[in-house]
Amino acid sequence: MNLRRRSDKEIKERGASQWAVAWRRFKKHRSGLVGLGMIIVLLTIAAFHNVIAPYPARPHPDAFKPLYEGESAQPPSWKHPFGTTVMGTDVFSEVIHGSIYTIYVAVAVTIISMALSVGVGIVSGYFGRLVDDVLMRITEVFLVFPSLLFILLFSRIYQLGVAEPFWNVFGIKIPVGLTIVVVIVSIFGWASYARVIRGEVLRMKECEFIQAAKSLGASSRWIMLRHIFPNILPQVIVLATLTMASAVLVEAAVSFLGFGDPNTITWGRLMEESLQDLSTVWWAEVFPGLAVFLTVLAFNLVGDGLSDALNPRLRE
């Protein structure tokens, strides 16, 4: 018998993990890849917004340069690809500067609402009984709230009380008003996800390996963290991408209605500012809207691709 001693690397060669399989499948998902490409473009724009945009962001005085040059309310041209507004700002630059806030909203809302919904969903589903009853009633309270109304109300109340427009965290300026909107949107958005996650946990809990872990002395915390959470992670990831899309939409709506942060020029805010000029300066409305649309589309495409790639029932 030929017993070759294998190298450590050969021995340690892992089998294909669930994630490697999912990535392989995602790579074959065309619309998912298109969405991912769009998100990468968006991230690049946001990262280099100061370099890409021809004009600086407000409140820098140069943001109004087209006004001084007598080019306000101009239709799209080579100099101003998205045209200019009545007050004389370049729409292209403003949309580019706004991308950073969009990403902030998408990521922050997703982190907060996922943390809440995953926490509540797992604890509720795993422990059941009284814990489940209490947590689910709380969840339902958030579900039956007319959430948009509350978001508008709270953001207006808090905006009034804000003293300084920006927090300075390690040299990064974080807009206070927008953060308040983010927190409020998250608080009113997690409830339906918590229900989905609870359902997944209930299904998971019946699996024999959970029972096996229990029979081997695993604690509840251990089972939740090590067995249940990783196994519902695919669903959480899909929900997270969809949350990003809806967060962008809700923030745009809040800003568009004039309840957003007055100190940050988000895409919704841009649309709100130029609304009264809609009949003449349509481009100041269309391009920020298009940006919102494409971003939401991108997140949805990725979410769709991920849910196919992570679905164990479609495994090859």
Next chain:
Amino acid sequence: MNLLEIEYLKTYFFTEAGVVKAVDDVTLSVEKGSTVGLVGESGSGKSVTAQSVLRIVPRPGKIIGGKVLFNGEDLLLKKEEEMRKYRGKKISLIFQDPTSSLNPLFTIGSQLADIVIEHEKVKKDEAMERVVKALRIVKLPDPEHAIYQYPHQFSGGMKQRICIARALLLNPELLFADEPTTNLDVTIQAQIIALLKDLQKELGMTLVMITHDMGIVAEMCKNVVVLYAGNVMESGSIEDIFERPHPYTEALLKAVPRLDETRKLISIPGNIPNLIDPPSGCRFHPRCQYAIDLCKERKPPLEEVGNSHFISCHRWRELQGGRS
């Protein structure tokens, strides 16, 4: 000395349709170092008995009475935190379906090492060594490589070996094997049975085989406990049970298909009773060919009929005399 003694254990399931008396007054004992068969049809309470010992009965099940003495200590009185130290370390359980009892997301090494780390607070490397050692004991080929692989990369028989290794990781004193071969094909079944038999001998472990296969019982076990509808019908040594069986055990033995006889397959008439509303008296009486009126009215006690051979039957005296 008996390692495990179960006395009048009652585990009921409180479902919406009613209270299912899955385990009702089960009494049995397991001698240290022996192999005991726990036999019965599906739904007779075999698995629930094992789950009750570990106190992992799934909801809505609840242990509502009795004693589970392990090394003389009543496990039912332990706090949940203390109980956790028994699970896996002193008492282990092998499940029926090896495929679903391994977490699909983690490599074999990492999920088995977790158990060692959780119980003994050792370093990851040391835990991994223990895992490799356990995998070697169950004769899994190439354990150094296997620890880096995922459950789906193994066949059913290999997975069951891994599950057995997992149950043996912390050298438990008592091992329950809950129909460990039911989901495997026949040739693999024989291998797993042989493995369990060897392990029991080598490690001097106490093994409780939960099964409905009388062949496995005959091959492996020294003592047998026969359960029916949550009640102990009979318990005793394998010889006593095969030679002087309880009417239910007798019916079970007759139902084992044999290759050397050309006869129709015999089955026990009727079905296992609804445990929400179990039959009065002896729970087997509606299906028993020897049943008399007394069987309907009074539950027979578990009587010692020979040297630690217990039978719960009103008519054991005349039947044993008659059949001899």
